[in-house]
Amino acid sequence: MKIPRRISQTLINSLKGGVVPRVGLQYVTVGRTAEIDALLRDVEIIADGGASFRFIVGKYGSGKSFLLQTIRNYVMAKNFVVVDADLSPERRLQGTRGQGLATYKELIRNMSTKTKPEGGALSLILDRWINNVQQEVMISSGLSMNDPGLAPLVEKKISAVIYSLNEMVHGFDFARLLTLYYKAHISGDDETKAKVLKWFRGEYNTKTEARQELGVNIVITDDDWYEYLKIFAAFLKQAGYSGMLVLIDELVNIYKIPNAITRQYNYEKILTMYNDAMQGKAQHLGFILCGTPLCMEDPRRGVYSYEALRSRLAEGHFSGEHKDLLSPVIRLLPLTNEEMLILIEKLADIHAGLYEYKQIVTQQDMVDFIEIEFGRIGADTHITPREVIRDFIEVLDIVYQNPKVKVRTLLGSDSFTYAQNAVIEESTDQQFAEFDL
Numbered sequence: 001m002k003i004p005r006r007i008s009q010t011l012i013n014s015l016k017g018g019v020v021p022r023v024g025l026q027y028v029t030v031g032r033t034a035e036i037d038a039l040l041r042d043v044e045i046i047a048d049g050g051a052s053f054r055f056i057v058g059k060y061g062s063g064k065s066f067l068l069q070t071i072r073n074y075v076m077a078k079n080f081v082v083v084d085a086d087l088s089p090e091r092r093l094q095g096t097r098g099q100g101l102a103t104y105k106e107l108i109r110n111m112s113t114k115t116k117p118e119g120g121a122l123s124l125i126l127d128r129w130i131n132n133v134q135q136e137v138m139i140s141s142g143l144s145m146n147d148p149g150l151a152p153l154v155e156k157k158i159s160a161v162i163y164s165l166n167e168m169v170h171g172f173d174f175a176r177l178l179t180l181y182y183k184a185h186i187s188g189d190d191e192t193k194a195k196v197l198k199w200f201r202g203e204y205n206t207k208t209e210a211r212q213e214l215g216v217n218i219v220i221t222d223d224d225w226y227e228y229l230k231i232f233a234a235f236l237k238q239a240g241y242s243g244m245l246v247l248i249d250e251l252v253n254i255y256k257i258p259n260a261i262t263r264q265y266n267y268e269k270i271l272t273m274y275n276d277a278m279q280g281k282a283q284h285l286g287f288i289l290c291g292t293p294l295c296m297e298d299p300r301r302g303v304y305s306y307e308a309l310r311s312r313l314a315e316g317h318f319s320g321e322h323k324d325l326l327s328p329v330i331r332l333l334p335l336t337n338e339e340m341l342i343l344i345e346k347l348a349d350i351h352a353g354l355y356e357y358k359q360i361v362t363q364q365d366m367v368d369f370i371e372i373e374f375g376r377i378g379a380d381t382h383i384t385p386r387e388v389i390r391d392f393i394e395v396l397d398i399v400y401q402n403p404k405v406k407v408r409t410l411l412g413s414d415s416f417t418y419a420q421n422a423v424i425e426e427s428t429d430q431q432f433a434e435f436d437l
Helices: 005-016 033-047 062-076 099-109 121-140 150-163 171-187 190-200 207-216 225-238 261-278 293-297 307-313 338-357 365-373 383-401 405-409 418-432
Strands: 051-057 081-086 244-250 286-290 328-331
Touching: 005 338, 005 383, 033 051, 033 062, 033 244, 033 286, 033 328, 051 062, 051 261, 051 293, 062 081, 062 207, 062 286, 062 365, 081 099, 081 225, 099 225, 121 150, 121 171, 121 190, 171 190, 171 261, 190 207, 225 244, 225 261, 225 286, 225 383, 261 293, 261 307, 328 365, 338 365, 338 405, 405 418
Parallel strands: 051 286, 051 328, 081 244, 244 286
Antiparallel strands: none
16 A cells, blocks of 8 residues: 555554554544444435434444544545544533533534644634635625725625524524624734634633623533534534534543532433434534443443433344444444454555565464454453554564564464453443442
């Protein structure tokens, strides 16, 4: 494979470090075809004006984050705006000390488009919207940029977009901020533009501060930040994008909240989002949340401990061994041995291309590696792609630096212990299921 060196380096470094790279995923994607197809059907629904809500459930290292990033890259290429965040003790969906607002800030900070995939695309989106409106008006009216008659026509068209948001909850204030940004853009007032962006990012702490600097009597808070995501989705469609996809990973951090009431508030927020998507109250908006089986199904602390969610999400009587990829919950099954063999073949090619050496790991070496990895005690239930990938990249590194070392000898040395990590992480989570404060 001909892969740019920068991307090869990112792929190898990220995968060996146990994290998902944001670029080059198409070079290492294996399996998950059915799951990807199901999520891409959701994307079509969002583009047509609908909404979607999905959970992706899998063990640590099973490929949840990888699947998220694959979908992220695809939808950005389809003119979607993507916002993503990992939950943590400081970032939740609802909190008493700003944890919900912290999640909103992270989502907006990571706002990404095809032309700005690394995040921080909010100002670019707003400027592009204004410039596009100007271009459309110039074409339809035949006026030039310097014509004094252009500005009133542009303002009229922008007002029509803004007016469409007024009927939404908090839409009036959102529209007012858009107007301020437009006027500051036209007049070259970068200071006011920066203040408006600060407001959109949720960085005003008090209404007094926002009123003094922008003349608005409202700020984004823990309680209403989700409403602004819905407004953003509606605006982005008006601004020429296909829709907005919200990706939230590490749902396990809600499961780990020690206080039962706080957990319930967070699950209530998930229920609100789910109902809005399923009932058509949200438009051009999609959600994908990722978590482990334990954080979903534990009856005392998991998502299913909230009866309103359990009754909506739990599998029916007829699922059994058959996968229902049209249900709200997509469960990731382990990759097969054959799929893992294809994956490590790709990694071997990328590694050889990155370090510019002739492939020294044979096909039989790779087969031996897979047999040994999956032949370990407990591998059938605990080993995941993350552990296999890290082990194999380490094998490649060692054999590349020590050409006389034989892969079979190296694998038989019992020096690889990565596959135990998944067991340790899941055991740690299991401890939270044994008590409830």
